[in-house]
Amino acid sequence: MLKDSSRNKAYRQAIFDNVDQIKGRVVLDVGAGTGILSVYCAQAGAARVYAVEASNVFKIAQEIVKENHLDQIVQVINSRIEDAILPEKVDIIVSEWMGFYLLHEAMLDSIITARDKFLKPGGLIFPESATLYSAPCSVPSMFEFWHDVDGVSMGRFGARLRSEAAHRPITAPVAPEDVLADPEIVVWIDLREVTSEDVSSVKIRHVAVANRPGKYQGICLWFTCTFPSFSAEPVSLSTAPEEPETHWKQTTIVLPNELQVEERAPIAYELTLARSSESARRYNIEVAMLDPDEVEHPEYCNCHMTKCILVRAMLEKYEMESLPK
C-alpha cells in the first residue's frame, strides 16, 4: 500500500495545503499503519500526533517515526481505537480507512468512534467526505476474452467464472472506454456527521443512459474522497477508471449474461449494499437488472424511450416559453 503513490500524494498535499490549520494543533491518526500520515502531520507542524494502530505494524510506525526524528511529536499507541485512551481531545483526525468499493472491510466505524470520542467540536477530519459511484460497464476480460484464448474457445469456462463472480465482485482496473454511462452516486458520506446505521444498508434504483453502443456486462464501483480546504482548491483522491491506478482499482459486479445496448439506451438497475450478518465490516452486494419500461426514469432522462423524448420536448418547450422576451 505504501507503493500507492496517488494515495500518499493526495494525503500529503491535503495536509500541506492546510498547514495553517495543522500548525500547533493536536492530531489523531486512526489505524496509523506504518505512520506515514502521522509523519506528514508532524512535518506540517502539528504539536502532537497520536498514531493509534491495533496491529503489530505499530512497531514499524515507531521505527519510521524515530528515523524521521519526529518521536518528540508523534506518539505511537498500540491499541484498537475503541479501547484507546488519550490524555486530551484532538483538533484533527486523519485516517486512511477506505476499503475496496469504499465500504468493504473499511474502518469507517472506527473513524466514527474516534470522532465521537476524541474530536473537539468543529474539529477537522481528513478526508472530510467520501462518495461511492456506480456505472454500467463492459468487462471484456470476463466475456470476449474466453471466446478465443490464443486460438482455443473457452466460452463455457468463462460462463462458469462469471457465475462465480456474480457472488463475489472482482477487483480489477476498468478501462475508461469500458464505462458505458455517466456514474450515479450510490452514497455520499459526510464524515463529520455520518453514523454507523447510515451505512448499514444502501440501495439505489437508477436508469443510466448508454453514452455509446456497447456490451453491458457488469456494474462497476469506485469512490472519491475530499479533504477539508480553507484556501486552495480542495484535494480529492479519486479511484475512478480515468484516474491513475490506485491499489483500490475498481470493483465490478459481473452479470451472468451480456446485453448489447445502443447509444442512449436506458440501463435500469437496482444496486444493494448491505452489511453482512457475519461481519459488520463486510458487505453483500446485489445487482438486479430492471426492465426500463417498468421503472421510473429521472425527470431529465435523455434515453431514447418515447416517454422520455416526449417529456424532454415538453420541458424544453416550457423552458423556451419561460425565457424573458
Place this chain on the structure above:
Amino acid sequence: MLKDSSRNKAYRQAIFDNVDQIKGRVVLDVGAGTGILSVYCAQAGAARVYAVEASNVFKIAQEIVKENHLDQIVQVINSRIEDAILPEKVDIIVSEWMGFYLLHEAMLDSIITARDKFLKPGGLIFPESATLYSAPCSVPSMFEFWHDVDGVSMGRFGARLRSEAAHRPITAPVAPEDVLADPEIVVWIDLREVTSEDVSSVKIRHVAVANRPGKYQGICLWFTCTFPSFSAEPVSLSTAPEEPETHWKQTTIVLPNELQVEERAPIAYELTLARSSESARRYNIEVAMLDPDEVEHPEYCNCHMTKCILVRAMLEKYEMESLPK
C-alpha cells in the same frame, strides 16, 4: 495463467511449426491443466492426445475439449502421471512444467517419469531444453524506494524487508536497465536425457563483469525454453528481463546490503540451488558474495583487475602472432 499470452503463443507456434511431426501422431500432455496445449496438438493434426491432469481442473479441460469439438481426439485422464495407464506409447510429449526460476515447484520429475514410461525411442519433447540464467542486478524497489516514500524516510523498514527477502526470493519484474552484467548459465537441461538427480543440486561460481556503473543489490534469475525444430528457426520461450513480461516474471535474491560497482568491476558470487529436504519440488537458494581477489576468473575475463588485463593483453598478443602473415 491462461492470460499469459507470451506463453500460449510460444507453445502454439512451436506446435504449428511442427505440423509435419505431429500430424497422425500420438501425443501425451503432462499436467494438462485446462487442456490448451492438447487442443493445439489436436488442431495441428495429432491422431490422439492423452491429456493427463491430476487436479480437478481436468473437468475444465474436458469441457474445453468438447467445446472445441475435439473430444474424438483428446482424451482427458484424471490421474497423476506416475499412476497413469495409457494403452500405447506416444510419439510426442508436450508439457508446460516450468516453475518460478524454472525449478521452483516445477513438474520436471513428472516429465522425466512420463518420458521414461511412455515416450517411444526418438520421440519429441516440447519443450526440448531449458536453460536457467543468473545475473547481478539492481533492485531499486527494495533499496532506493525506502529512502523516500513520498516524503518519508523508511530506510530501516526497507532493511528489515531485505533481511526477510534474503531467505525468500522475490518474484517481480526486473527492468532490463537494472541488469548489471551479462548472464551466466546456471544449468542447462536437456529434457531428452536429464535425470532427477541431475537437478537435485546445482551450484555455480562465477565472476560477472559489470557492463556499467551501478548498485549491485541482488542476483536475478530467469530461464528460456527451446522447442524442437525441423524447418523453421526454433521457437524459444524466454522469461528474460528484456522480453515481454510473463507470469513467471523474474526471480531475485536480494542482498542484505548494496555495493556500488564501477564499469568493468568484477562481481564474484556463488549461487546454490538445492532441493529442499521437506519437499522435492522446492528448492533452497543461496547466494554468497565472494572476494574477486580470491576466486579464479574466466580465461577471457574482461574485468578491470590487473591480472585479467595482463592475461587479456597476452592472449591478444598471442592471437596477433599466430595470425598468418
